Amino acid sequence: MKFKNILTKSTLVLLIVVGVSSCSKDEDSPIPESTIPESVDLQSGSYDYMFNTGQVSPGFSYVGSHSNTLSATILLEEQPGGMTKVTVTLKNTISGETYNVHSHDAADATTTPNGTPYNESPNSNVFIQQIMGNGSSASGFQMSTKTLLELTTVYDGFLVVHDPLQNINVVDPTTFVILGIFAR
Numbered sequence: 001m002k003f004k005n006i007l008t009k010s011t012l013v014l015l016i017v018v019g020v021s022s023c024s025k026d027e028d029s030p031i032p033e034s035t036i037p038e039s040v041d042l043q044s045g046s047y048d049y050m051f052n053t054g055q056v057s058p059g060f061s062y063v064g065s066h067s068n069t070l071s072a073t074i075l076l077e078e079q080p081g082g083m084t085k086v087t088v089t090l091k092n093t094i095s096g097e098t099y100n101v102h103s104h105d106a107a108d109a110t111t112t113p114n115g116t117p118y119n120e121s122p123n124s125n126v127f128i129q130q131i132m133g134n135g136s137s138a139s140g141f142q143m144s145t146k147t148l149l150e151l152t153t154v155y156d157g158f159l160v161v162h163d164p165l166q167n168i169n170v171v172d173p174t175t176f177v178i179l180g181i182f183a184r
Contacts, residue, residue, distance in 0.1 A: 051068040052179040061174060067094075071178070072101075074183060077148075083143050
């Protein structure tokens with residue numbers, strides 16, 4: 001019985017000595033930067049768009065055969081380093097049809113070749129994707145070089161979704177099934 005008590009006490013003392021000796025403060029070795037988490041206060045925002053019935057301008061109302069149940073959502077997610085993940089989700093898409101979705105910078109209509117109130121070339125630094133319709137919700141995303149703050153306050157542009165049932169025509173907004181001010 002005495003041997004068992006001595007063994008138990010010796011084991012306990014050994015564990016305490018090992019534990020204390022392994023707990024030393026090493027002030028000379030900083031935490032590697034790769035283990036320091038980036039900001040945990042990253043922001044996000046979501047913006048909903050309805051079918052183009054002339055919300056931007058009555059003269060831009062959609063003309064075509066696409067169902068008016070189509071809608072879109074933009075989700076902006078701030079990333080470490082200042083970029084923004086831009087995700088566009090289309091709801092009530094036509095299965096098997098390719099939707100060309102992108103942003104166009106706003107412009108003075110007197111300065112564009114065809115008198116449009118936007119630059120006719122999409123802005124690939126904001127969003128340009130093709131999204132394949134599947135009969136319900138379909139999404140595409142890309143990383144924008146712009147910050148979330150820039151996209152939601154400074155960037156002056158439009159979200160455009162072209163009718164997949166018509167030829168792409170960037171100078172005729174009546175062929176856009178979704179048309180709205182970007183991230184507003």
